[in-house]
Amino acid sequence: MSLRGPPDDRSPAELLEFGVVNLDKPPGPSAHQVAAWVRDLCDVERAAHAGTLDPKVTGCLPVLTGTATRFSQVFLEGSKEYVSVLELHDEPPADVDAIAAEFEGPLYQKPPRKSAVSRRLRVREIYELDVLEVRDRRALLRIRCESGTYVRKLCHDLGLALGTGAHMGHLRRTATDPFDDADLVTLHDLSDALGRWREEGRDDWLRETVLPAERALTHLPSVTVAPSAAAEVAQGAQVYAPGVIDADDAENDQLVACFTPNGAAVCLGRMVGDPDAETGEVVELERVLV
Known part of the structure; x- marks a missing residue:
């Protein structure tokens, strides 16, 4: 059995089969439709988007291609950031900034009626809520929040406050x-890059638009395992201390990503033991990526 090579040394076909596109979603289509277009453009069996965006919403929509779709769950672990226009129904008070600041922290939210999840009260955290500008009856907001936060509901509640x-x-x-959004890729960019590679054999644009899937794991604590341990993981074994070369600090039960020394992804799992120990299980598998 062969493990994946270093992310930067992969062929275009290998990139497409285990890649991620930091896509700039246009207004109009659903996130599901956009992922299907990426799948068809890249000619892979599967593609999965990282967190639903409503049809009218634009912006950062990472799309995993090929076998990278196995770990789409990682985007539930990180934070999201939005810029939104708050449409006020009357003249704003003078203390808009102070009132908005009170929304930072844990908030109770019930998903709207049209949501795809059950409408049960839940807690989501607002890490930052900044009022960038107020003009007439509009306020421009920057929101950094926990994954799963309903910005539409947040805007409604802020209007009440x-x-x-x-x-x-x-x-x-x-x-x-x-x-x-520093390096977003449009669907046109992706189409042009694929055409340049398929028609001219030039892959420079493709490597700028389709990144190794490991790029989507950089926000997780990492564990480096020996190639021999990675081969055992590929057969369903857990990650044990003798096979661990190095590990970032991680709390018990925290989601971590495991890599071989050349930077290739091996698996996702939960930290359950001491990586510095001589024996014992260190990472409990959730997704095998080799």
């Missing part, structure tokens, strides 16, 4: 860990 009433206007996602 302001005493004006409000609803969410335009919404754009500017980041989803570990990606942001």
